Amino acid sequence: MTEIMVVDDDLDLRESMAEVLGGAGFAVTLAADGVAALEIIGRQKFDLILLDLVMPGLGGLEVMRRLREKSPRLPVIMLSAFASVENAVEAMRQGAQDYVTKPFRVDTLLTSVRRTLEEASFESCRASMSMDRIMGCLANPIRRRILTFVEQESSLRFMDICRRLEIEDHTKMNFHLKVLKEAGFLAQDDRKHYLLTQNGLQVMECARLLVKKLSG
Amino acid sequence: MTEIMVVDDDLDLRESMAEVLGGAGFAVTLAADGVAALEIIGRQKFDLILLDLVMPGLGGLEVMRRLREKSPRLPVIMLSAFASVENAVEAMRQGAQDYVTKPFRVDTLLTSVRRTLEEASFESCRASMSMDRIMGCLANPIRRRILTFVEQESSLRFMDICRRLEIEDHTKMNFHLKVLKEAGFLAQDDRKHYLLTQNGLQVMECARLLVKKLSG
DNA sequence: TCTTTTTGTGAAGAAAACTTCACAGCCGGT
DNA sequence: ACCGGCTGTGAAGTTTTCTTCACAAAAAGA
Numbered sequence: 001m002t003e004i005m006v007v008d009d010d011l012d013l014r015e016s017m018a019e020v021l022g023g024a025g026f027a028v029t030l031a032a033d034g035v036a037a038l039e040i041i042g043r044q045k046f047d048l049i050l051l052d053l054v055m056p057g058l059g060g061l062e063v064m065r066r067l068r069e070k071s072p073r074l075p076v077i078m079l080s081a082f083a084s085v086e087n088a089v090e091a092m093r094q095g096a097q098d099y100v101t102k103p104f105r106v107d108t109l110l111t112s113v114r115r116t117l118e119e120a121s122f123e124s125c126r127a128s129m130s131m132d133r134i135m136g137c138l139a140n141p142i143r144r145r146i147l148t149f150v151e152q153e154s155s156l157r158f159m160d161i162c163r164r165l166e167i168e169d170h171t172k173m174n175f176h177l178k179v180l181k182e183a184g185f186l187a188q189d190d191r192k193h194y195l196l197t198q199n200g201l202q203v204m205e206c207a208r209l210l211v212k213k214l215s216g
Numbered sequence: 217m218t219e220i221m222v223v224d225d226d227l228d229l230r231e232s233m234a235e236v237l238g239g240a241g242f243a244v245t246l247a248a249d250g251v252a253a254l255e256i257i258g259r260q261k262f263d264l265i266l267l268d269l270v271m272p273g274l275g276g277l278e279v280m281r282r283l284r285e286k287s288p289r290l291p292v293i294m295l296s297a298f299a300s301v302e303n304a305v306e307a308m309r310q311g312a313q314d315y316v317t318k319p320f321r322v323d324t325l326l327t328s329v330r331r332t333l334e335e336a337s338f339e340s341c342r343a344s345m346s347m348d349r350i351m352g353c354l355a356n357p358i359r360r361r362i363l364t365f366v367e368q369e370s371s372l373r374f375m376d377i378c379r380r381l382e383i384e385d386h387t388k389m390n391f392h393l394k395v396l397k398e399a400g401f402l403a404q405d406d407r408k409h410y411l412l413t414q415n416g417l418q419v420m421e422c423a424r425l426l427v428k429k430l431s432g
Numbered sequence: 433t434c435t436t437t438t439t440g441t442g443a444a445g446a447a448a449a450c451t452t453c454a455c456a457g458c459c460g461g462t
Numbered sequence: 463a464c465c466g467g468c469t470g471t472g473a474a475g476t477t478t479t480c481t482t483c484a485c486a487a488a489a490a491g492a
Contacts, residue, residue, distance in 0.1 A: 138355075
């Protein structure tokens with residue numbers, strides 16, 4: 001069951017939203033202010049946060065900033081009675097997934113909730129798909145050797161890699177380099193030298209951690 | 217520099233071994249008994265332990281059993297003045313890498329030390345080869361789903377896994393479970409329930425870290 | 433005991449991944 | 463302009479990995 005938290009200092013609004021969302025099949029948790037919300041989020045997993053922009057004490061933007069430190073991908077829909085272009089743009093720039101003005105119609109709210117959850121699910125699916133790419137890429141020993149060598153040397157030309165790894169058929173090397181480029185672990189600079197991307201560096205770091213852990 | 221610990225209640229022997237091993241280029245730490253040894257090992261990394269079989273208080277076998285709980289792969293050479301076939305066989309059965317009788321010639325000791333260190337290094341190299349197995353294993357999405365599900369649920373029967381992952385051909389599942397068992401990530405208890413091994417848990421942890429890092 | 437379900441085994445078939453081959457474009461040196 | 467080296471492309475061939483099939487053994491339930 002999908003877990004949604006509603007953060008708003010207006011009790012009536014909180015309760016009416018609990019009723020609407022509960023009726024639509026979601027499990028709803030209420031919080032009257034940002035401090036309470038952040039504490040509950042630290043203890044329990046949620047799929048979506050509905051967050052009032054203007055509240056006494058911690059405002060919605062500050063609450064969102066803080067929860068992003070712990071849950072970078074937790075979707076947030078910002079609610080505001082003081083709708084303006086500036087407010088809306090700022091909230092979205094700070095990372096909200098959507099922005100709904102109060103008072104809102106029930107169907108507007110539910111549409112936004114469902115769309116946001118669906119998009120978050122798609123993002124989660126994309127992360128899972130990228131494991132295919134990462135692991136499939138690293139399953140091959142030649143490609144692991146390429147990454148290790150390029151990591152050590154920082155910047156290399158095509159034939160340097162071939163010679164060092166003693167791969168005589170350059171088209172074989174070309175194939176594997178292409179796979180690594182498409183996976184986003186390797187890139188070429190303007191002189192066509194190969195170097196690791198940020199992702200490539202991260203992958204190598206995690207691979208080393210894995211070996212270390214499995215070696216006891 | 218290679219770190220060696222010598223555990224022996226005989227002060228003269230400890231010191232003469234420190235001299236011999238130090239002269240051979242090793243960094244030597246001395247401990248007079250098992251309790252002291254276990255405490256130092258808990259704080260500092262060693263490459264080899266030279267352990268007296270018979271000591272007052274904790275004997276060598278008990279010390280080795282305890283240090284194996286923390287460092288399953290740390291090489292141990294057992295030393296004994298009371299050499300017998302039974303003693304030697306028991307020490308090796310309990311996991312010592314070598315067994316040297318006291319009094320020993322200097323070259324006998326150094327040979328044993330060097331050989332044991334070299335074999336340990338070979339083991340470490342094998343861990344690198346096991347990257348093939350790890351990555352090859354994780355390259356398959358079904359196997360990743362199995363590991364994720366078993367991690368969440370802790371202990372599962374064969375058909376539970378099939379039904380949950382909606383894999384209708386049970387022999388397909390059987391194939392993938394077999395791969396995971398052979399890789400050492402999955403095991404079965406006495407009721408044939410599937411559960412993650414320590415290695416399996418480590419692998420899942422690193423996979424999550426990898427996804428997290430690559431998601432920014 | 434009989435039947436059904438669960439779990440397992442090995443071989444064959446299919447798909448995916450990798451390697452090799454044939455060729456081509458680009459660049460620098462003579 | 464020609465040659466050689468570097469780098470790249472796509473197709474064909476080979477190997478590896480995965481899926482399916484046919485059957486069997488073990489366990490559970492009636």
